[in-house]
Amino acid sequence: MKSNTQLLAQVTEFIGYEADLLDHKAYQEWLSLWTDSGLYIVPTDLNETDYLNTLNLALDDADMRRMRVARLENGESVSAMSVGSTVRMVSRVRILEAGDELVIARCAMTLNELRHGKLVTYPANVEYTLKTGAEGLKLERKVVKLLHADGFLRTVSFIF
């Protein structure tokens, strides 16, 4: 059993690594961070926890994640090609639960997107459910709670 400090360092490193992959559009590697049963969720309702029973902005299982990445990479999406870059800042990482198999952590994220020369900012709380194992941590669930989730967002052609 790791000490809290070790675990926090491991989780923080993992979250930073994931953020770096996404900002640098290393989507295939990002896909490999997931368990097969993992869910990537961006809710519209921040009070809701029954995501399957609710309309979300995104609720991606493994198939949908693969398709989402394919759409961003295959050069067929005009909006994906218009996204210049994203830079996300991740901080305030806190372990909420540390079990033998699952670690639940929460952090703050601010994602900045440059599109058509304009900066758009997305602040969010991000909740990670991470599976521990011999290969290190894997994403079992990632819930991106955008501050502006129920507002009128700009369209999104990247991955939070």
Add this chain to the structure above:
Amino acid sequence: MSQLIDMKNIGLQAADMVDVEKGRVKKELYSNPEIFEEELDRVFNNTWVFVGHESEVPEAGSFKTAYIGRQPVILSRDRKMNLHVLQNRCRHRGATVCEARKGKTKAFTCPYHGWGYGLDGSLRALPKPEEYDGVFDKSEMPLESLRVESYQGMVFATFNNDIEPLEEFLGGAKKWIDLFMKQGGGYPVKVLGEHRFNFPGNWKIQLENTTDAYHFPIVHKSFVSSLDDATADIFDFLDGEGFVEDLGNGHSVMVMIPQLVDLEADLEQPIPERFSALAQALRDEGKSEDEVKKLVRAAHGTGFNLNLFPNVSCSMAFFRVLRPVSVGETEIQHVALGGDGAPDAFNHKRMRLHEHFQGPMGFGTPDDGEAWERVQKGSMAGTDGWILVNRGMSKLRTSEDGNPQGAVCSETGMRGAYQQYKKMMAAAEEK
């Protein structure tokens, strides 16, 4: 001397920018702020505007907030289950009395001085009323209410007490609304949630898009690539038997997939392989084979987009609601629909399908948004110029309902909408 703008002429000027004969409109209609102000007045404040679906206010005390153009309104259901659309403005000093998106309440209370209004808008109570003795009576100060009528659960309101009843306004579109509402799969259609996004462009760019099949294989190539082969074939409809029909009063329908116009027809067909998981889930919920067939067929929505002028469409499986914010900004809601009381597997499937294409993170909407943003930006090039909506003009036929009908990728629907726009922008001049 500074140039004085003759506001009376703006409506007529805008109307003149729609060239019905040649099927084209001046690009300035997207970017002239004076024309935009006139549109709010002459179109949005002057016709039936969609404010919500009855399932969003299911019980006595239910409400939701909405907008008609820039004007905030509340759709509420009173204790007798009557629907009201109220201006969201306290009669005292003008504060909004409700900021929640939706909910349930007994009263709307102004946060400023505590005036309390009933669900029907009547002023019920206010602190220290004696200072109004001899000034006014409470009964004179309800929240101002709008004329409200609904059809098939779709609630519309208008500031204009003189226009025709809603059903007359919908006219030829009613038949298509009836067909659209069959997608509850035997259950009443119910709102399951909504996606909200905005784009930096004029509202009419979105209005045009709903009956624009021509863009689909180009803009939505990445979406089609994400589908299985059989579903991708269904979306390959430009060479099919579909059509666009001008239904009058600015309304139009674009039939992309004729075999999915009537979801209660062809129920004897076997369930396609790609729907087997949904079918099994419905069987597991105890549904009979007949019900399973009906639900599976309804799950993916209809094969058409119905555009209702000026702000809502019944678009395959969802409502698209637009709101003009400014000449160069439009807010859009994509309202997901399911069946009220329908099996979980059915409603879950409908939500997952909605998430797949719609909303700010769908596989379709961001590419639409990109195209519309580029239209707005590009329309600023040059001092004068036309937007073409003349596709298919020379090949019109008359539909069985006696309407102009063109090929599925014609711009017949856009021309219908602009004709109504022209009429409304010019007509107010006669007042």
